[in-house]
Amino acid sequence: MASEHHNAVKEPLIHITKNAAMPFWKGLLIRAAAVLIAFLLCSILAFFLIGANPLEFFGAFIKGNFGSNAMMAKLRIWKLLKDTAILLLIALAVTPAFRMRFWNIGAEGQVLMSALAAAAVVYYGKGITQEWLLLVIMFVAAVAAGIIWSVLPAIFKALWNANETLFTLMMNYVASFFVAYALVKWTPDGSSVLGELKRGHLPSPGNEYLIFTLTVLLITGIMFVYLYYSKQGYEISVVGESQRTARYIGINVKKVIVRTMTLSGVLCGLAGFMIVAALDHTVTTTSVGGRGFTAIIVSWLAKFNPLIMIGTALLVVFLNQGAGQLATTFRVSFAFPDVVVGIVIFFVIGCEFFIRYKVHFRHKNRHAAEVPAPGGEGSGGSGENPEKEGGGGGERPAEVIPDKGGKLK
Amino acid sequence: MEQKEARNIPLALELKGITKTFGTIKANYNVDLELKHGEILALLGENGSGKTTLMNMVAGIYYPDEGQIFVDGEEVVIRSPKDAFDHKIGMIHQHFKLVDLFSAAENVVLGVKDGKKFNISEVNERVQKIADRYGFIIDPKEKVHEMSVSQKQTVEILKVLYRGADILILDEPTAVLTPQETAKLFAVLRKMKEDGKSIIIITHKLHEVLSISDRVAVLRKGEYIGTVNTSESTESSLTEMMVGKKITLNIDRSEPHDVVERLSVSGLSGLNAEGLKVLDNVSFTAYGGEILGIAGIAGSGQRELLEAIAGIYSPESGEILYNDPKGGAQVNLRKKTPLQIRELGVRLSFVPEDRLGMGLVGSMDITDNIMLRSYRSGFVLLNRSDPKKLAEEIVNDLEVATPHLNTPVRRLSGGNVQKVLVGREIASAPSLLMAAYPVRGLDINSSYAIYNLLNEQKERGVAVILVGEDLDVLLALCDRILVINSGRVTGILDGRTATKEEVGFLMTKSDRVENTDPEGGAA
Structure with missing residues (x-):
């Protein structure tokens, strides 16, 4: 009887189950493959859109990041390093809050205010003759500004549960207008271009970016230890996962929110200070240049792990620089680098699916069998079962994607 | 297994060789199941035996890795809950999926595509008709957020009936109900059965299985053990x-010795977030060396009472006095943080x-969860080595089944999650638990492991306060039983002499006899 209906019976073409833990190298391989495929796709796109053959395409990435001759190479590599470092520093600043599920998207404004504060110290501090003292005051002012800009939303969140995402976002615009106002005030000629500040430069032994890059590297290590091995880092994770558990165990949730955003503010302050003292030596409304938002991507891609962030920050800067070179060489719009970066990031995020889930295709020989075989794999101990859990916190272990095409044979 | 093609009346539902794995875990392995027309089949099994997983495959939540599903003798493929409804199968899940701000009827029609123009008064009528037919007591216009748990469950059942389900699957429907509500539900189920509906009820309460079902199918560790007639x-x-082996259903209860006053609560009153009184002049004393049970219908103030003592909930008035077993000093815990x-x-x-929502952090591993109590000990940096040792001890001593110490606790089954939590709480050598x-x-096995742990603590002179729902267990385990009813203490009984009826009466009586409250509710 059943056999008559076999034609009517369709197993979904694909169905998806959750993957058990995957070996580390295998996950790495999948991610590397995703980046490679994305690059190939981009090179095809580049061929059709801007007429760059694959050789020129990849050539641009090499040239853009490492230069075409020895002298250029040094410049380019240092640019790569400093751009990575500043992005990494801002990513580190947003990470503690993200681990606490505090969605701070205001790093842009927090860094900008810090940079403004540092620049203001130079502008108004003509009376401070000692260079080191000027630098210290710049640093303190920048950190103070960063803290004010990041703690304000935290206090509103802690006391009145104000939405931190909207709050921090809007603070960005306020910061941007503060800078615009200061620039108008500081440039009597009305140009609003401050120009290079002659004082308040960090010393530059070896290379002008050396101290800065090493500082960021050191902070990366410190943040890693802080988040994974310190009591405060642990509290951040508990608050992020469950505020009720935090309260139950005696963690002062409000205190942790404010404290963590203070830390974010300190790091944003450092980034703003570095922009003025080590990188740009000036401030404009675009001093941060969207890094406050790109940093969010860098942090997420690294799953909030500071060490992995070194890699993700490098990837994003590498892409931007290479695609930027491509745009210059072929004289196309600078929207093109954004397209390339978007495609690669899409693939990197998309490949997570293949790491977490396993895709099964329909058994080809299924209909031949009268009664399905009970599966040959030996059952090794039934172990645990993700049936309903007490707290209902369990996630759906797997799901079925009904296929539309399955009906057509 | 031989084919049953010669059967005259096809089975309402038949499963053959269903296998479902999650990662390396076989949730179901080669499971067969038969459901006849117009019968109530109890699906019985311990936690983690795969009952819900199996039924989720029938309801279209999961898709089986192997095996076939037949409805009315015809093989079907169920890819989604919609497919399940097309085959007239409806499942009432343990966690309700209702829109709080909608009325009962609005929730019922939500998602129904019958091509008709939406007319709420017509829907109200139709819902009322179904309710009347099976004896549900419900107002279709009432908003869900104003309903009791049992009424919400009724809405879920109506949802399924409205869609014309002939096969109903109920996942532990009595877990959230009082005995009276359970009796009402069972009456409704019997009416549905008379009406020709086929019903599968998932449960692990044996007395319910015996009272409601026609046949019982048993799963053990994901495998099908067999089906027997209930009679x-x-x-x-x-x-x-x-469970595969005979176990004694006796709980040990030793005579309390060296009892000392440990906790004295007096006149505790408090409001909930909505400003309603949840604790009303609660007074009692807990002694070291005894187990004090707290009985009451869910939501009678038990949670607030415990959270008040723990410093998580702050009551309006009253005293919570704790006697230090060492110094004998008395401290007031009220208005103190944990x-x-x-x-x-x-x-x-x-x-x-709420184990995973309050006691533990679901995404953290066992060690990090054990550390919750002790993480403050180190200087700046965490000390993970001691919690790790303790975690190993707990895993060994309490037989926590886990693939690894690094497994996030939310991946463990309910019993093992609870062992981790109880193990941690006991490890800090409490004087009040x-x-x-x-x-x-x-x-059953995990439950007994927990009872034994509580008894051990009592022997050590700990004051144990146990909020429970199974009266049989409370009566067998506790030295004294405090009954709480709408935030009031309606009686404190001796656990050795009290009867179930007595406790049940104190739990449910609507008039406050002992308390002279003039505005007594007109329930």
């Missing part, structure tokens, strides 16, 4: 099928009702 089974025969309570040297342990529904959702 030919007894509690012990079913238990044997379920951290202040610890810093006072009060050795208070608390196993909250509070546990809310510690065996909820646990299988």
Whole structure:
């Protein structure tokens, strides 16, 4: 009887189950493959859109990041390093809050205010003759500004549960207008271009970016230890996962929110200070240049792990620089680098699916069998079962994607 | 297994060789099941035996890796809940999926595509008609957020009936109901059965299986053990099928010795977030060396009472006095935070009702969850080595089944999650141990492991406060039973002499006899 209906019976073409833990190298391989495929796709796109053959395409990435001759190479590599470092520093600043599920998207404004504060110290501090003292005051002012800009939303969140995402976002615009106002005030000629500040430069032994890059590297290590091995880092994770558990165990949730955003503010302050003292030596409304938002991507891609962030920050800067070179060489719009970066990031995020889930295709020989075989794999101990859990916190272990095409044979 | 093609009346539902794996775990392995037309089939099994997973495949939530599903003798493929409804199968899940701000009827029609123009008064009528037919008591216009748990469940059942389901699957429907509500539900189920509906009811309460079902199918560790007629089974025969070996259903209860006053609560009153009184002049004393049970219908103030003692909930008035077993000093715990309570040297342990939402952090591993109690000990940096040792001890001593110490606790089954939580709370050598529904959702073996742990603590002179829902267990385990009813203490009984009826009466009586409250509710 059943056999008559076999034609009517369709197993979904694909169905998806959750993957058990995957070996580390295998996950790495999948991610590397995703980046490679994305690059190939981009090179095809580049061929059709801007007429760059694959050789020129990849050539641009090499040239853009490492230069075409020895002298250029040094410049380019240092640019790569400093751009990575500043992005990494801002990513580190947003990470503690993200681990606490505090969605701070205001790093842009927090860094900008810090940079403004540092620049203001130079502008108004003509009376401070000692260079080191000027630098210290710049640093303190920048950190103070960063803290004010990041703690304000935290206090509103802690006391009145104000939405931190909207709050921090809007603070960005306020910061941007503060800078615009200061620039108008500081440039009597009305140009609003401050120009290079002659004082308040960090010393530059070896290379002008050396101290800065090493500082960021050191902070990366410190943040890693802080988040994974310190009591405060642990509290951040508990608050992020469950505020009720935090309260139950005696963690002062409000205190942790404010404290963590203070830390974010300190790091944003450092980034703003570095922009003025080590990188740009000036401030404009675009001093941060969207890094406050790109940093969010860098942090997420690294799953909030500071060490992995070194890699993700490098990837994003590498892409931007290479695609930027491509745009210059072929004289196309600078929207093109954004397209390339978007495609690669899409693939990197998309490949997570293949790491977490396993895709099964329909058994080809299924209909031949009268009664399905009970599966040959030996059952090794039934172990645990993700049936309903007490707290209902369990996630759906797997799901079925009904296929539309399955009906057509 | 031979083909049953010769059958005259096809089965309502038949499963053959269903296998479902999650990662390396076989949730179901080669499971067969038969459901006849117009019968109530109980699906019995311990926690983690794969009952819900199996039914989720019938309801279209999961898709089986192997096996076939037949409805009315015809093989079908169920890819989604919609497919399940097309085959007239409806499942009432344990966690309700209702829109709080909608009325009962609005929730019922939500998502129904019958091509008709939406007319709420017509829908109200139709819903009322179905309700009347089976004896549900419900107002279709009432908003869901104003309903009791049992009424919400009714809405879920109506949802399924409205869509024309002939096969109903209920996942532990009685877990959230009082005995009276359970009786009402069973009456409704019997009416549905008379009406020709086929019903599968998932449960692990044996007396319910015996009272409601026609046949019982048993799963054990994901495998199908067999189906028996209920009339030919007894509690012990079913238990044997379920757990695979005979277990004694006796709980030890030693005579309390060296009892000392440990906690004295007086005049505790408090409001909930909506400003309603949840605790009303609660007074009692808990003694070291005894187990004080707290009985009451869910939501009668048990949670607030324990959380008030633990410093999580702050009551409006009253005293919570704790007697230090060492110094004999008395401290008032009211208006203290959990951290202040610890810093006072009060050795208070608390196993909250919501294990993963309050007691533990689901995404963290066992070690990091054990560390919750002790992480403050280090200087700046965490000390993970001691918690790790303790975690290993707990895993070994309490037989926690986990693939690894690094497995996030939310991947463990309910019983193992609870063992980790109870293990941690006991490890800090408490002098006062509070546990809310510690065996909820646990299988028999895990439950007994927890009872033994509580008894051990009592022997050590700990004051144990146990909030429970199974009266049989409370009566067998506790030295005294406090009954709470709408935030008031309606009686404190001796656990050795009290009867179930007495406790049940104190739990449910609507008029406050002992308390002279003039505005007594007109219930």
